[in-house]
Amino acid sequence: MENIAQNMAALRRRIGEASQKAGRDPESVRLIAVSKFKTESDVRVALGAGQRVFGENRVQEAKEKFKVLRADYPDLELHLIGPLQTNKVDDAVRLFDVIETLDRPKLAEALAQAIKKLGRAPRLYVQVNIGTEPQKAGVAVADLKSFLLFCREVCGLTISGLMCIPPQAEDPESYFKQMKLLADQQALPHLSMGMSSDFEKAIACGATHVRVGTALFGERV
Ligand SMILES: *Cc1c(COP(=O)(O)O)cnc(C)c1O
Numbered sequence: 001m002e003n004i005a006q007n008m009a010a011l012r013r014r015i016g017e018a019s020q021k022a023g024r025d026p027e028s029v030r031l032i033a034v035s036k037f038k039t040e041s042d043v044r045v046a047l048g049a050g051q052r053v054f055g056e057n058r059v060q061e062a063k064e065k066f067k068v069l070r071a072d073y074p075d076l077e078l079h080l081i082g083p084l085q086t087n088k089v090d091d092a093v094r095l096f097d098v099i100e101t102l103d104r105p106k107l108a109e110a111l112a113q114a115i116k117k118l119g120r121a122p123r124l125y126v127q128v129n130i131g132t133e134p135q136k137a138g139v140a141v142a143d144l145k146s147f148l149l150f151c152r153e154v155c156g157l158t159i160s161g162l163m164c165i166p167p168q169a170e171d172p173e174s175y176f177k178q179m180k181l182l183a184d185q186q187a188l189p190h191l192s193m194g195m196s197s198d199f200e201k202a203i204a205c206g207a208t209h210v211r212v213g214t215a216l217f218g219e220r221v
Contacts, residue, residue, distance in 0.1 A: 002218030004045040011216055018200040029203055032079050032192070034213030037220040040065050046216065047073055055100075055211050057082025059091050066095070080122075081163070081192075081211055083137050086110040093118050100125040100163040100192050103137050105150055112155040123160045125192055126151070128182065130175045131167035138164065141182070148186055161190025161208070172198050176205035 011031065019026040032055040035043050043054065043065065052075055056062035062078065070076060079098040086106055092099060093114040099122045102108060115121045126147065129138030139147045151157045162183050166175035176193055183191045183206070194202025196215035203210065213220065 004042060004217060005049045007216050007218075008046060008049040008051060011212060014200060015203065015210070018203040022204045024203070028208060030209045032081070032209050032211045033216055034081065034195075034211050035065070035217065036061065036082070036213065038213075038217045040069060042217055043069060047076070053077045053079065055079040055081040055213075059084070059088045059095065063091060063095055079192075079209075079211075089114045090118065093120055093122060096122045098123045098125065100161075101127045101137065102151070102159070103127040103129075103139055105147070108147075108151045108155045108157060112157055115157075121158070123190075124151075124157060125161035125163045125190060126159055128162055128164045128179065130164040130179055131170070133167055136165065141178070144182060144186070159188065161188050161192060162186075163192040165195075166193070173201055173205065176202050176207070180206035 015029055015031060016026045019029050030053055032053050033046050033051050034055040036057045056078065066078060077097045078095065079100055080092055080096045081100050084092055084099065084101055084107060089110040102111065102124050127138040128144060129136050129140055132140065148159055151159050162179060164175065164179050166172040179191060179193055190208050191206055192209040192211060193207045194210040196212050199210035199212055
């Protein structure tokens with residue numbers, strides 16, 4: 001049995017220490033509790049320990065899990081951190097406060113339409129394929145500037161951050177540093193990077209949001 005409350009306390013301490021070491025205000029780093037594959041009652045334990053920001057990678061799963069939780073906790077903040085298909089855009093815009101995985105023009109157009117139609121505007125981050133991996137989602141670094149221009153000028157979207165998942169088998173530090181540079185160049189205030197195994201490094205490199213699942217909720221089955 002995973003002790004989520006205890007894990008939460010340990011995580012907060014580690015985030016505080018990493019922030020301090022980097023000369024940053026711990027308040028400038030948000031923990032996104034990644035609850036994919038975990039149950040509503042796991043999420044409730046985290047909520048009981050004061051956690052309010054959660055990340056899910058599937059629209060349907062999040063919709064079911066957070067239906068009641070949303071009503072019980074009006075200050076809950078939900079991030080979509082997995083790929084978004086255009087046919088799920090309406091649901092995603094209704095449900096999420098932040099969509100971190102905007103990664104192609106078709107999706108930008110669909111999001112702009114849904115936001116206009118539904119009158120609800122989640123914050124949007126652009127996912128960057130920082131390791132230039134052919135199988136991975138995300139905008140290529142070389143295309144980022146023009147993609148942001150397309151989102152803003154053509155679709156009328158406001159983009160507030162960048163997100164990445166660096167290559168798995170490599171030291172992520174140089175990728176994190178590149179991401180920070182890109183975010184600064186584009187004047188984007190939010191930077192979502194770092195998971196259970198590397199969030200301290202991500203904080204050192206300037207992450208404003210770290211996405212932690214396993215270190216909080218235990219292994220996923
Ligand atoms: C699952 C997932 C995480 C959390 O990973 P852990 O290693 O369990 O902390 C973070 N980001 C994304 C995009 C994920 O899909």
